[in-house]
Amino acid sequence: MKVGGQIRRAQVPFDVKHTNVFSSNHPLITLIIRLEHYTLLHADPQAVLTSVRIKFWPLSGRNVVTKVTRNCISFKVKPVIVNPIYHGRFTIFKN
Numbered sequence: 001m002k003v004g005g006q007i008r009r010a011q012v013p014f015d016v017k018h019t020n021v022f023s024s025n026h027p028l029i030t031l032i033i034r035l036e037h038y039t040l041l042h043a044d045p046q047a048v049l050t051s052v053r054i055k056f057w058p059l060s061g062r063n064v065v066t067k068v069t070r071n072c073i074s075f076k077v078k079p080v081i082v083n084p085i086y087h088g089r090f091t092i093f094k095n
């Protein structure tokens with residue numbers, strides 16, 4: 001991405017200043033997002049998007065990242081919350 005203004009004075013590498021722009025339906029950006037999602041241990045879409053945008057700039061990034069992370073298998077498997085069984089071992093104190 002080529003932009004002017006204050007970005008020229010930033011003390012960051014060239015690749016960070018001028019990231020590669022991808023269309024949201026490009027197959028490569030889907031793979032990059034999926035890899036970043038796995039690398040970040042199934043992080044939420046905002047964390048994945050922030051990490052991807054360091055090197056790549058997907059157009060409509062929030063939508064494509066949300067779509068990829070929702071298709072992840074871990075998103076579909078919901079954790080089962082088991083109620084603890086007390087069996088009278090604990091006493092509930094009420095004032």
Ligand SMILES: [Zn+2]
Nearest residue numbers: 042072074075
């Ligand atoms: Zn996941």
